[in-house]
Structures are given as C-alpha cells and as structure tokens.
Amino acid sequence: MNLSETQVPIPPRVQVPKHPHWPAMSAGQKAALKDRIKRLMAEKNAVLVSHYYVDGDLQALAEETGGCVADSLEMARFGSQSEADTLLVCGVRFMGETAKILNPEKTVLMPDLNATCSLDEGCPADMFTAFCDQHPDRTVVVYANTSAEVKARADWTVTSGIALDIVRHLHARGEKILWAPDKHLGHYVQRMTDADMLMWDGACVVHEEFKGFALERLKRLHPKAAILVHPESPDEVVDQADVVGSTTALIQAVKNLPNEEFIVATDDGIFWKMHQLAPEKTLIAAPTAGEGATCESCAHCPWMAMNALQNLETALRDGTGEVFVEESVRVKAVRSIQRMLDFAASRK
Numbered sequence: 001m002n003l004s005e006t007q008v009p010i011p012p013r014v015q016v017p018k019h020p021h022w023p024a025m026s027a028g029q030k031a032a033l034k035d036r037i038k039r040l041m042a043e044k045n046a047v048l049v050s051h052y053y054v055d056g057d058l059q060a061l062a063e064e065t066g067g068c069v070a071d072s073l074e075m076a077r078f079g080s081q082s083e084a085d086t087l088l089v090c091g092v093r094f095m096g097e098t099a100k101i102l103n104p105e106k107t108v109l110m111p112d113l114n115a116t117c118s119l120d121e122g123c124p125a126d127m128f129t130a131f132c133d134q135h136p137d138r139t140v141v142v143y144a145n146t147s148a149e150v151k152a153r154a155d156w157t158v159t160s161g162i163a164l165d166i167v168r169h170l171h172a173r174g175e176k177i178l179w180a181p182d183k184h185l186g187h188y189v190q191r192m193t194d195a196d197m198l199m200w201d202g203a204c205v206v207h208e209e210f211k212g213f214a215l216e217r218l219k220r221l222h223p224k225a226a227i228l229v230h231p232e233s234p235d236e237v238v239d240q241a242d243v244v245g246s247t248t249a250l251i252q253a254v255k256n257l258p259n260e261e262f263i264v265a266t267d268d269g270i271f272w273k274m275h276q277l278a279p280e281k282t283l284i285a286a287p288t289a290g291e292g293a294t295c296e297s298c299a300h301c302p303w304m305a306m307n308a309l310q311n312l313e314t315a316l317r318d319g320t321g322e323v324f325v326e327e328s329v330r331v332k333a334v335r336s337i338q339r340m341l342d343f344a345a346s347r348k
C-alpha cells in the first residue's frame, strides 16, 4: 500500500441524541394500544418487521401479527418476500431505506425517521464517493449500516452475518477492498480473512463503549460464563470472546451452548429474544462503564430507542414516517444489496 492510500478522510463528528423517554403505560393501556395497531395493520395490509435491538413490545407485536424479528439481512429478505402492501420497519433508517430499495412498489413506514445510526451518519455520501474515486482499483464493500447513496456507490453491501464469507470470496478472487464504514468490524474481517482492506474510520457508538479491561474483571467473577461479542466491538473485547458473530449468531449461541451464564457484548435489546429462546439461561450485559468510557450509549442504541408502540400507531394511522428513496439512487443501490442476497442464496 503506498502512502496516499493510507490517507483516510476524517469523518464528521456524530451528534448522539439522548435516549427518548416514553411515558409508562398500564397493562390495559398497552393492550388497547396494541389492539388499535393490529386493526390499523389489517386495514392497510401491513406487516411489521422489527430488529432485535428495538423494544421488546415491538418484537412481540411483530411475532403476534405474522411479521418478523430479525437481523438486518433477514429483515431485508423477509420484506422482499412479503405480500403485504405496507412494510412497517422498526429499527433505524437504513433498514427502512433497504426495504424501500428492494420493494419500491410497497409503502414503507417507520415510527421515527430521525432514528439513524452513528455508522450511517459518520459516512456522508459525498465524502465517501470522493474517497472511492481515489481508489478505482479497489472493490467497494459497505456495511448495511449506510445510506442509500453510499450503497449506490458500492459494489457490494454486506451485513455482519455475511461479511466474512463475502470478503473471503473477493480475497480469493484477488480483489483489493475498500471497506466502510465500521473500522472495528473491518479489522475483525481483515484479521479473519487476511484480505487487503482500506478502511473508513467509522464506529458504532454502542459497541465502541464496551471495555476490554472491565470485561476481564467481569469474566473473573463469572468464570463459567461464555462471552458473546458482536464484531462492531473493539479488538480487545473481540479477543476475549467465545463466540464472535452477528445478532442471529449470538442468539443461537445462547440457545445452543451448554453454559448457564452468558456475558453479552451487543445492544441489550437483544436480551428479549435471548430470554424468549432460553429462559433458563442467565444473561449479563458486558460492561461499558469504567475509566475512559463516555457512557454515551450504555449498551442501548439511542436511535433504536426512538421506536415505540406509541409512534408506531401514529405512523400507521397518519402515514407519517414514510421512507422515500430517489429512483436514480435506488436503481444503483439495489445492485449492491441484491448481489449480497444472491450470494447468500447461493450458499444455502
């Protein structure tokens, strides 16, 4: 790699919002609200697609109504295969955009379009495009947590569940990679594949807060616990993991491993599904506090927390939070996403 290749742009500083406060509801109020949402969903032939990191009530509602609770790869697949006219996406904006890119004929609604992601915000399309233009010899691989415009500039879109397989495939073909935006996931993929990867300097504000030294101390207190780590976490956390993987892989580990205790380094919204599948297991959140922590995230994504039953009802009733993607961008972005979906299908 020559010197100019190492000059990676400095991305903008991301403003992290405070976690929203949702007023408490009695059991009766919550049941009534869920009934109203179900009626609206039936009227509009809508299906609910929720990410593992959103509130448990939204995950439960998705399952009760024939929708899906999944990681971003499966959310994209489910939305494409659904016959519903309206996709209700509970997650962050790139997930809604991906649903719209793959299903332009469907209405895609989200509870709050301000629910973004530090990776998406930290990778502006104009800056990223200029960076790509400086490296025309590299295959551009972007993480799903990016805007439609960034995906439109990419050769491949990947999720954490399939990133290793796709990069291994490209490396075997002798391709050099330009990777964006998550540097921690990128380092992990690079270490596992030995691929030549030039990295964007982005990070997830939730996973970056997990602390290696504090995890070591916690592990001493729970020596029999298995450590589960999402690869958006820093190297010193990944290096202590018994299992490194996507949200789906971590959930399966809780279900399938014989351990009774698990220390989990990912957004704690995932605990709802882990408890559902393995209620007898003990789940411990990996530490985010300690020396050097900014505690901006505290293991729960402030953007995922913008999704709630209350604003889901508003979005459905009033048609707010509709996702639009400009057609000229969509037709380019769909190529990099479809390439991933086709690759995943070919591996099944």
Ligand code: SF4
Pocket (backbone or CB within 6 Å): 053, 092, 116, 117, 118, 119, 145, 204, 205, 206, 207, 232, 267, 301, 302, 303, 304
């Ligand atoms: S948890 Fe991290 S990667 Fe996921 S949406 Fe929030 S900021 Fe983005």
